[in-house]
Amino acid sequence: MKQLMIKRFGDASQLELVEQEAPCLATNEIRVQMHFAGVNPVDAKTRAGLGWGAEAIKDQLPWTPGLEVMGTVLELGAEVSIYQEGDRVFGLLAGGGYSEQLVVPANALLRVPSAVSDETAAGLSLAGITAWQALTEHGCLKAGERVLISAAAGGVGHLAVQIAKNLGATVVALASSYNHEFLRNLGADEVLDYREQEQVSQLESVDLFIDLVGGNSGKSLLTNVKEQGRVVTVPTNTADDVINAALAKGLSATGMLKHNDNQQLANLMQAVVEQKLRVEISHVYPLAEGELAHRQIETGHTRGKVLLQG
Known part of the structure; x- marks a missing residue:
């Protein structure tokens, strides 16, 4: 089988398509034929040797990226009864998704409902869980509150807009003008161009700010948060700077790392089935073109x- 691996940290050219023997199957595992794997900013940062992801796998190189996958069950371990061969499955991984086949514990993945496309299932897991946990577990968003979401048209952002709206919030979305109509169609109440600083500065203050950009962008938008308001900053490499700046203004602030939760993921998938949540897929690349997929996400x-197709 073929899989994309990195043998050392570096730019996107470090992704190499290699032929590997298919792993053996334990009694509690399933073998999955990958149809689509999600490509996320954390994949590119880890490949580049940055952040918590790179720290976690630095002694495991060569390593195959890919934290979310959708595919079909090919083979069942002797103790597995919750699936049948041919079942469509999706979910979160600790890595390895950029592979034609993968072996995972049977309880790691969830079944894809018949009404949901392969591509939608592939793109939901990581961004959906991140958006949900940022808004609810860390942001404690309540109905009637105002929430500001930066990078609102991106993978996490466009799902956060919809989830926040479903929770009863007033949603203020920041994005380039090209994405304004897209975000309005997703339910955003107010949409502003992040480059129009005067317009952004006059924005009515918000209860919660979901910072999906970090750095100077994250710090500059703290002035749009109400006194004693809340900030959740997602990019880990600048989290300390944004948190310290927020605390200096008397705001409550936290960074976050998502944790895998299949019940939350099942709830998000149910929202997709009920057409309360839409996953936008903008680019699909063949597995062999992983370098191009990483350059796009960067x-x-x-x-x-962005997805890779197996």
């Missing part, structure tokens, strides 16, 4: 999700 201007 532009920082991707609408929705």
Whole structure:
């Protein structure tokens, strides 16, 4: 089987398509034929040797990226009864998704409902869980509150807009003008161009700010948060700077790392089935073109999700 691996940290050219023997199957595992794997900013940062992801796998190189996958069950371990061969499954991984086949514990993945496309299932997991946990577990968003979401058209952002709206919040979305109509169609109440600083500065203050950009952008938007308001900053490499700046203004602030939760993921999938949540897929690349997929995600201007097709 083929899989994309990195043998050392570096730019996108470090992704190498290699032929590997299919792993053996334990009694509690399933073998999955990958149809689509999500490509996320954390994949590119880890490949580059940055952040918590790179720290976690630095002694495991060569390593195959890919934290979310959708595919079909090919084979069942002897103790597995919750699936049948041919079942469509999706979910979160600790890595390895950029592979034609993968072996995972049977309880790690969830079944894809018949009404949901392969591509939608592939793009939901990581961005959906991150958006949900940022808004609810860390942001404690309540109905009637105002929430500001930066990078609102991106993978996490466009799902956060919809989830926040479903929770009863007033949603203020920041994005380039190209994405304004897209975000209005997703339910955003107010949409502003992040480059129009005067317009942004006059924005009515918000109860919660979900910072999906970090750095100077994250710090500059703290002035739009109400006194004693709340800030959740998602990019880990600048989290300390944004948190310290927020605390200096008397705001409550935290960074976050998502944790895998299949019940939350099942709830998000149910929202997709009920057409309360839409996953936008902007680019699909063959597995062999992983380098191009990483270069696209690194532009920082991707609408929705990028996928690799197995």
